[in-house]
Amino acid sequence: MGESLPRKSQRSRDGCGFNVASTKAGRFSCNDPNIQQIPKHKAAGFRGCFVAAPGKVLVIADYNAMELRAAAEVSNDAAMRADFANGVDLHRRQAAEMLGIGQEEVTEEQRSAAKPICFDTVYGAGRRGLMASAWNSYGLLLTADEAEAARQAFLGRYPDLARWMDRSYAHSNEQGYIRVGRLGRVIEAMWESPKLPDGSYNWHRSDDSDELIDDGEEWLARSHPWRTALKRTQCCNTPIQGACADAAMRALILVDAKLIEAGIDGGPVIFNHDEIVLEVPEADAERTRTILVESMKRAFAETFPDAPLNGLVETEVSTSWGPREEHDAAAEQVDGDAGGPDLPARGVPCSADGGDTAASADQRGRAAVTRP
Numbered sequence: 001m002g003e004s005l006p007r008k009s010q011r012s013r014d015g016c017g018f019n020v021a022s023t024k025a026g027r028f029s030c031n032d033p034n035i036q037q038i039p040k041h042k043a044a045g046f047r048g049c050f051v052a053a054p055g056k057v058l059v060i061a062d063y064n065a066m067e068l069r070a071a072a073e074v075s076n077d078a079a080m081r082a083d084f085a086n087g088v089d090l091h092r093r094q095a096a097e098m099l100g101i102g103q104e105e106v107t108e109e110q111r112s113a114a115k116p117i118c119f120d121t122v123y124g125a126g127r128r129g130l131m132a133s134a135w136n137s138y139g140l141l142l143t144a145d146e147a148e149a150a151r152q153a154f155l156g157r158y159p160d161l162a163r164w165m166d167r168s169y170a171h172s173n174e175q176g177y178i179r180v181g182r183l184g185r186v187i188e189a190m191w192e193s194p195k196l197p198d199g200s201y202n203w204h205r206s207d208d209s210d211e212l213i214d215d216g217e218e219w220l221a222r223s224h225p226w227r228t229a230l231k232r233t234q235c236c237n238t239p240i241q242g243a244c245a246d247a248a249m250r251a252l253i254l255v256d257a258k259l260i261e262a263g264i265d266g267g268p269v270i271f272n273h274d275e276i277v278l279e280v281p282e283a284d285a286e287r288t289r290t291i292l293v294e295s296m297k298r299a300f301a302e303t304f305p306d307a308p309l310n311g312l313v314e315t316e317v318s319t320s321w322g323p324r325e326e327h328d329a330a331a332e333q334v335d336g337d338a339g340g341p342d343l344p345a346r347g348v349p350c351s352a353d354g355g356d357t358a359a360s361a362d363q364r365g366r367a368a369v370t371r372p
Contacts, residue, residue, distance in 0.1 A: 016030055016032055016033055016035050017030065017032050018030050018271060020249075023245075024180070024187050024238060025180055025181070025237070025238045025241035025242045025244075025245055027241060027244075027245045027248075027273060028245075028248075028271055028273075030271075035050075035270060035272070038050075045322060047320070047321045047322045048320050048321070048322025049320075049322075050270070050320060050321040050322075051319055051320040051321075052279050052318075052319050052320070053279065055281060055282060056266070056279050056280060056281055056282060057279070057280065057281075057282045057285050057317055057318065057319055058269070058277050058278065058279055058317070058318055058319065058320065058321060059277070059278045059279075059280060059285060059288045059289050059292055059315065059316075059317050060275070060276075060277050060315065060316045060317070060318065060321065061275070061276050061277075061289075061292045061293060061296055061313055061314070061315045061316075062274060062275045062276075062313070062314050062315075063244075063247075063248075063274040063275070063296065063300070063312065063313060064311055064312055064313065064314050065084075065090060065091075066244050066247075066274040066300075067119060067122065067240055067241070067244055067274075068080070068084075068090055068118060068119070068122060069084055069300075069304070069307060069308075069312070070240045070243045070244050070247075070304065071122045071161060071240050072084060072158075072161070072307070073243070073304040073306070073307050074164070074239055074240055074243055075158075075160055075161040075163075075164035075165070076160060076164070077158045077159075077160035077161040077164070078160055079157065079158050079159070079160065080158045080160075080161060081306075081307070081308065084307075084308045084310075084311075085308035085310065087310060087311055089103070089111070090118055091111045091112075091114045091115050091118055092106050092111050092114070094114040094117055094118055094150070094153075094154060095110045095111050095113065095114035097153055098114060098117070098146075098150055098153075112138055113134070113138055113140045115137075115138065116130060116133040116134040116137055116138060116140070117130060117134070117147075117150045117151065117154060118154060119133075120133045121150075121151050121154045121155060122161070122236070122240065123233055123236050123237040123240070124165055124169070124231075124232045124233040124234075124235065124236030124237060125151075125233060126151075127144050127147040127148040127151065128144070128147075129233070130142065130147040130150070130151055131143075131144065131147045134147070165232075165235075165236045168235045168236055168239060169230075169232045169235040169236065172189075172230050172235040173189070173229065173230050173235070176188065176189045176190070177189060178230060178234065178235055178238050178239065179239060180238050180239060180241075180242035181239070181242030181243045181245060181246045182242075182243055182246050182303060183246055185242060187230075187234070187238060189229075189230050192230065243303060243304070244273070244274065246303050247299050247300045247302075247303040247304070248271070248273070248274065248276075248299070249299075250298075250299035250302055250303060251276065251295050251296045251298075251299035251300075252268060252271065252276065253299075254295035254298060254299055255268070255276065255278070255291060255292055255295040255296070256268065258291045258294075258295055259278070259280075259288070259291060262284075262287060262291060264280055264281070264284045264287065264288055264291075265280070265281060265284075266278055266279050266280030266281065266284065266288065267279070267280075270321065276292065276296065277321060278292060285317045286317075289315050289317060292313075292315065293313045293315055296312070296313045297309050297312055297313060300312060
């Protein structure tokens with residue numbers, strides 16, 4: 001992906017295609033190139049290649065803990081909803097409990113290491129799934145006992161969520177489909193692969209589940225042997241992901257309409273699950289930030305009417321999509337005030353052919369990328 005990205009572009013402004021509701025959960029997918037696969041943690045500096053056109057900036061907004069907030073609402077977990085209402089950082093709290101230290105002592109690295117525990121537990125992963133996610137996403141090595149202890153601690157803290165996960169798994173398989181999101185979408189069991197190559201049903205646990213009953217046979221296999229088994233992770237994951245997709249789609253519709261109404265020449269250039277990036281003239285940056293935050297909060301509230309909204313959206317205005325820690329290094333390379341006096345200059349807008357200008361209306365959905 002990284003080495004081939006510059007070769008995919010014939011100009012200095014790269015364009016990609018977004019496919020609406022193209023995943024089972026209803027999320028967007030992306031292709032040519034797939035910028036949703038641009039690494040954020042393992043190769044953080046790579047995002048700094050994506051920069052705004054000259055005279056424009058990127059207004060970046062991210063839903064804070066979107067999936068966990070959605071899980072609290074979908075499962076109606078009182079304790080988790082109260083934590084969000086009180087401003088509790090679930091990742092920091094999980095890290096503190098795992099390390100046996102105070103939350104104020106948790107470093108950002110330790111907080112990041114706790115994320116796979118929170119997210120993957122919500123999605124129904126077992127100990128092996130948590131171990132794999134911790135290593136693949138954050139380079140964190142957990143033993144099976146450590147992963148299981150962390151998972152049980154999280155579920156013990158949020159018992160309503162734990163009970164909902166069990167109900168969702170059982171009920172989805174009883175009725176033969178998973179209800180996805182809040183708009184009536186479903187995943188039918190018959191759409192999933194029903195049999196192994198030898199013709200037998202795959203009733204045994206998958207690699208991401210540790211739910212064993214009676215020497216490995218699941219309850220479902222005994223109760224409904226004629227049906228295709230929907231995975232536990234799927235039954236827990238897709239209702240949450242689907243609801244997030246509903247909220248994100250609403251946000252995109254709202255923000256686009258508001259930008260047109262405000263007469264701002266710009267629009268979305270990057271959409272990465274719970275993150276929306278707009279490219280607009282620098283003079284309109286603050287107005288755009290306000291519109292984006294209000295639209296994202298309204299969309300979330302319409303999807304989850306009783307959800308706490310404090311701390312929901314985090315925003316930033318910059319010249320690049322790169323990580324915050326690159327500010328100083330990038331600024332040293334900028335001659336003059338390319339980033340503006342109050343703007344963190346994180347990337348240098350450049351053009352391979354020297355002829356890029358502000359994006360026109362037909363360039364909506366295109367993000368600038370520097371080329372060697």
